[in-house]
Amino acid sequence: MSKIGGSFVHLDGDVTTPLGFRAAAATCGLKASGAPDIALVVSDVEASAAGMFTQNAFAAAPVRLDRTTLRASGGRARAVIANSGNANAVTGPAGDAAAAAMQRAAASALACPPEHVLVLSTGVIGVPLDIAKVERGIAQAQDALTNDALSGDGGRAAARAIMTTDTRPKTAARRVRLSGGDVLVGGMAKGAGMIHPDMATMLAVLTTDLHRAPADLAADLAAAVGVSFNRISIDGDTSTNDSVILLANGASGVVVADAEIDVVTTADVVTWRAALDDLCQDLARQIVRDGEGVRKLAVIVVTGAADDDGARRVANAVATSPLVKTAFAGGDPNWGRIVAAAGRAGVAVDPARVSLTLAPGEHDVDGASAPVIVLAHGLPTGFDEAAAAALLADNAFRVLLDLGLGDGTATVWTGDLTEEYVRINADYRT
């Protein structure tokens, strides 16, 4: 994790890597397993805040509260309080009251206004949230905040505390070189479930010490989510609780293109957004790799579509096809399923122009073995099945589908569909 991409560097870090952020976790008994279930992320000073939330009609109480809160605060916040073990979704008016109580308890612990606290929940749907437990957990987390911050474990502990069926915490950080100096950006995510938010709640909390106006930050986040968390998903396929929050506290003293204070540095905006995109894609790929039952990361790269939206729709159709995903699980280069999925995406496709290549590894530079061209301009190549199968036996590979029509491109990350996935989900609540 120390690749260099443009003007940013990968760090081994988390939400506490940027200056002026602390985090802590607590265990309040929401999970039967007794695992940590409360996470608190705090900025020392009031920060700009942006959020993107599920489009699900059954949006959970905390999601509805956060939308209201961000409007009320004008995009400012001090903290994010999260619980796992209970989604506080489909819980009626009592659920709204519980989310508000959770927000007030965290605000009281931090001595800030309630509208400066954002709330996240993930876990079982339709079960009342035990707010007394949550309040105890918040008090514990507040106690832990100082200790964890001193030991430097708070960010990692928080990443663990938002896990549900995740098997490992997901964190990432970047150092970004801007004209005014370096800024840091960090994040944590929980993926749960399968590889798209439809399948189980996806939460992410991102922090940066960049100084950035709320409206600009919201635009940054929307762009980054569009090429990361939404690329492990079908648009609109969201759970009741999916949320991504980004806090920018300005502690670095570095400003990017803030219209309010008349600083406009286009190159910096490009660099900053590239770093944020990269961080979000890193977390998104971690979510896929830790998807329930997933053993392989498959990168679906569609090129040559009439436009980017068409490319995205084709890539999503392939990435979400159970037949394609079971073929991946079996290491079977069953390319007929891939083209059949592409053909039903509702996008103009000319079969005679379509080419399909299987390539090793997650990135262009990965993999020692050669790519295998399976379909060239609509015709099967009679490729080496053993070579293709060997490639699909690896834990990461790319499916390169060129439609031969235009300049539209899209990348979507998905995983294989295994028997273990079914086992996990058939037994989920037992």
Next chain:
Amino acid sequence: MSKIGGSFVHLDGDVTTPLGFRAAAATCGLKASGAPDIALVVSDVEASAAGMFTQNAFAAAPVRLDRTTLRASGGRARAVIANSGNANAVTGPAGDAAAAAMQRAAASALACPPEHVLVLSTGVIGVPLDIAKVERGIAQAQDALTNDALSGDGGRAAARAIMTTDTRPKTAARRVRLSGGDVLVGGMAKGAGMIHPDMATMLAVLTTDLHRAPADLAADLAAAVGVSFNRISIDGDTSTNDSVILLANGASGVVVADAEIDVVTTADVVTWRAALDDLCQDLARQIVRDGEGVRKLAVIVVTGAADDDGARRVANAVATSPLVKTAFAGGDPNWGRIVAAAGRAGVAVDPARVSLTLAPGEHDVDGASAPVIVLAHGLPTGFDEAAAAALLADNAFRVLLDLGLGDGTATVWTGDLTEEYVRINADYRT
């Protein structure tokens, strides 16, 4: 199979049940297993013909040929020739030539013009169709036609010969009482794969001895497919080969509302269409029940939507959610997954108006146990989990989702998603 619905009766029959139809099967070696792989359905006289085909951009050669053929013949045909073991899809110009050769061979055997033969293929994608084998198979089937027709086994043999991963043949028949006398309608289908045509090719051949003009027959078929085969599918989610063909040879002497000969009997149209819908729904349910790894039939009934299209979209979102289907596999009344799926259908839903009931059996009249109301007007009822789990342990149950908004309704049939499904599909080509 002898229920009475309106003015039609269920019969134990197949495509040869209507007067003037014969069928036969043959084995020409397209399947490694050595199972029958050629099916021939023939009307003694020229019949009206209608077809509905996949919308997939990679529509197979036989699908493209049939579209052209139906236009050329003005909706008239004598026979349907089908092969399993090879889809003749993504096979380029050679595939088109092979489909045409298959059509010519059958036409030659039956001494009719090629444009009076419709062609179906199902099986592996991207492998050249061995037309020499197919031609031998057609010759065998032509020989068998007389013998099978005498023994009465041809219809069932044909239903077996179109199977791929199906575990049993799927046939159905109805006797329909119309004002001019009785007509018979029969059919066969192969489902393969999972429970919607996206997942594997769905083929159906339907026959009737009704006299019906081609344009009317096409409208009948479109209406019936809309409430049957398309209700085990997401719209647009189609394989390369999905096809449904209906032949009406008039051998009963009974005419329904034929504009050409100025017979208009509205009540008969309603009765005939109800019988055709019922036959197609019967075959569609057989496809679901025999879906790969499926152990349970789940009937998703959405009511109270703003309109029928909204109801259909909500029902499809629920019916295709892997999390919902794995919960069915586990017999887990995890209603949170059902409402989460409904909430992402892109349809107006007011959570406070939504009610959800689990009911036993496939039909209203089925099942001794009482329905379980799990969500009433947006609030969990604190229902009896053991009773709900017992209901889901049965091999058929209904999910009744009322949105409380309007009069829109839709029914979609789906199955559970089991580890066996993954096993079958991860190993499909090996």
